[in-house]
Amino acid sequence: MNLHALRLFYYVALTGSVTKASEKLHISQPAISAQIRKFEKENDIKLFNIRGRGLVLTPLGNKLMKPLEKMFSIEEQVQNIIEDHHNYPEGKLRIAGNYLATSVLIPKWASLFKQRYSAVEVQITTVNSHEAIEKLINFEVDVAIYSDMGAPFADPDEFECTELYRDEYLFVVAPGHKYALHKVTLKEIASEPFIMREEGSAARERLFQLCREQQISPPQIKLQFNGLHETILAVMAGYGVSFVSSLVAEPLLKQGVLARVDVPGISSMNSILLGTRSREHQELFVHDFISLVNHHLDTKA
Numbered sequence: 001m002n003l004h005a006l007r008l009f010y011y012v013a014l015t016g017s018v019t020k021a022s023e024k025l026h027i028s029q030p031a032i033s034a035q036i037r038k039f040e041k042e043n044d045i046k047l048f049n050i051r052g053r054g055l056v057l058t059p060l061g062n063k064l065m066k067p068l069e070k071m072f073s074i075e076e077q078v079q080n081i082i083e084d085h086h087n088y089p090e091g092k093l094r095i096a097g098n099y100l101a102t103s104v105l106i107p108k109w110a111s112l113f114k115q116r117y118s119a120v121e122v123q124i125t126t127v128n129s130h131e132a133i134e135k136l137i138n139f140e141v142d143v144a145i146y147s148d149m150g151a152p153f154a155d156p157d158e159f160e161c162t163e164l165y166r167d168e169y170l171f172v173v174a175p176g177h178k179y180a181l182h183k184v185t186l187k188e189i190a191s192e193p194f195i196m197r198e199e200g201s202a203a204r205e206r207l208f209q210l211c212r213e214q215q216i217s218p219p220q221i222k223l224q225f226n227g228l229h230e231t232i233l234a235v236m237a238g239y240g241v242s243f244v245s246s247l248v249a250e251p252l253l254k255q256g257v258l259a260r261v262d263v264p265g266i267s268s269m270n271s272i273l274l275g276t277r278s279r280e281h282q283e284l285f286v287h288d289f290i291s292l293v294n295h296h297l298d299t300k301a
Helices: 003-015 018-025 029-043 059-087 099-116 129-137 186-190 202-213 228-236 246-255 284-295
Strands: 048-051 054-057 091-097 120-126 143-147 159-173 194-197 221-225 242-245 259-261 269-277
Touching: 003 018, 003 029, 003 054, 003 059, 018 029, 054 059, 091 099, 091 129, 091 284, 099 120, 099 143, 099 228, 099 246, 099 269, 099 284, 129 143, 129 269, 143 202, 143 284, 159 202, 159 246, 159 284, 186 202, 194 202, 194 228, 194 242, 202 242, 202 269, 221 228, 228 242, 228 246, 242 246, 246 259, 269 284
Parallel strands: 091 120, 091 143, 194 221
Antiparallel strands: 048 054, 143 269, 159 242, 159 259, 159 269
């Protein structure tokens, strides 16, 4: 398979013209056109149709775009990894964290790291816990910080995880809610309208797991947000119940803008994990970041 020709085809299709692809790739227009025609002839296919002065993808050409996008994205990731290796202590540290991690934990660690390694670019992405794990597996990030989803890495020789904290998920409501500061059963609280994050968030997964364990119907999610901050604001405004980490809830409980609902007999512990590739597959600055995190662990980050 002629990957060079496929790359030329991909960038012509992506930019919309041979001229723009030539400028991007620093290859002459005649060379690009000749390589694509040769590839089409060798494989007895047609990738473009000419329409007026422009090019239009054939159905086959259009079908090839998605797998080629993935392939060249992986190629770019590989190139970035090699460049980071040669540029140490420069490079790019890519961190994916769930909303809890990026709002409470990571800002302090990233600041301390940048003070020590100013030449390393730090890129932080906020996703849910499931997506953080996926990004690490797909080599899109170097470090993932997330709440335990109960599923270990498929290849423990390549990936490893460390527990950073154990805290508790709490049921929270606005101070004026009928269940504020009361003891209720899980069935009672689950009958209330809930405000939660999207599917894939660890708190939501744990809440539904508790309901399955207790053999009760799960709550109806009446409001759904993609951010933890928005979820908390909606609860504070007086509507519904949420289920959130005590790291987030406790400061707001002390301020009196949220109230806890006591649900006895329910175990709702939350493990916050740091996942990365095994040490022999880490860049040096990734290892340095992990060492810094371990050195500065404290729940008041």
